[in-house]
Amino acid sequence: MNEPEKVLHSPLGKETVYANQYDSSLLYPIERDINWQARGVERTTLPFFGEDIWNSYEISWLNAKGKPIVALAEFHIPATSSHIIESKSFKLYLNSYNLTRFDDAAQVVAQMEKDLSKAAGGDVRVLLTSPEDAVAVENFTGECIDELDIEVSHYEPAPELLSAKGEVVSEALVSHLLKSNCPVTGQPDWASVQITYTGAKIDQEGLLGYLISYREHGDFHEQCVETIFMDIWQQCKPEQLSVYARYVRRGGLDINPFRSSKDERPVNMRLSRQ
Known part of the structure; x- marks a missing residue:
């Protein structure tokens, strides 16, 4: 399936019922190598390293007593994973946690890492923080x-x-x-x-x-x-x-791709427009 046909089947641009109970099937992956193949580049000969950092500001779930918990989240997806995750499906997936009970934040992180790694075809890291610990606004150097x-x-x-x-x-x-x-x-x-x-x-x-x-x-x-x-x-x-x-x-998510000829990780900063 080529990219235009693949994307037509995604939730983008369509009316959607927002699920509030956990549902990993909402995630919609799209092959990364469609873009690489257009340039004659294979996965084994990529000229870069890197990752995609997604930040979410609308994370919430229920604790064991039914009390809402809110958090900020970082998702680190390797640039060499087999798939990107279509952004609207990512938002729908995160919303599905809203009325779902979890014992603690560690259980939420474990579930998210399992689901997102499967969808992306690579090891995804998830970090949850309190709104009290939000990153301060910075500027790019240069x-x-x-x-x-x-x-x-x-x-x-x-x-x-x-x-x-x-x-x-x-x-x-x-x-x-x-x-x-x-x-x-x-x-x-x-x-x-x-x-x-x-x-x-x-x-x-x-x-x-x-x-x-x-x-x-x-x-x-x-x-x-x-x-x-x-x-x-x-x-x-x-x-x-x-x-x-x-x-x-x-929609509560910002996406921050980083590509480098060196195998290094970027700092997950927050700019004024974010």
Whole structure:
């Protein structure tokens, strides 16, 4: 089944009855390698490491006495897992905990890790915290390139805008102008992105134009970030590269893909728009 046909069967863009009793069958996985195959890349030859960090602010269940418990949750899904989890199905699944009793938070974590790992085809880590321990707002480190005075004419991905030349540098470049669209509903997905690299100096005007070129592009968060990584990797040929996008929250979830040529984990920070 190709991606458009697969997504048509997902809960996206459809009226939905919200379950309030635990139901793992609500999770809807979508193959990751659809995007890789389009570029001629196999799972065994991926040029990156990374993970997708999902943050949820609407986690709740009942304790053994029927009293509601609320929490914040982090979900860490490896970028090499076989599937992404469609976001609406993820929300429906989390909502299904609302009137379900659990002995303690550890039981909730264990159940979520079991269900999500099965759906994703990889080991998913789940962390629950109290709202009292919420992460403070931070900013990406690096040089923001958004004030560059450029002419823009591309609103679909244009990797030909990317280039690098000259001396080798190590720097982090930041933009808050990344926007793509849900491939099914057309709803906008807004993000800030940090690009950290070592290599010939990347042309900043071309990079900004390239990031803006996603403005009318329909794709999932994870696939957008992977495409950005691979385009920069192929066009600019850095020695090292990391791409970290923090997407604006929708429906109580924000999605934050990280891809890097080094095997490292990102800090799960929270930006002002999240």
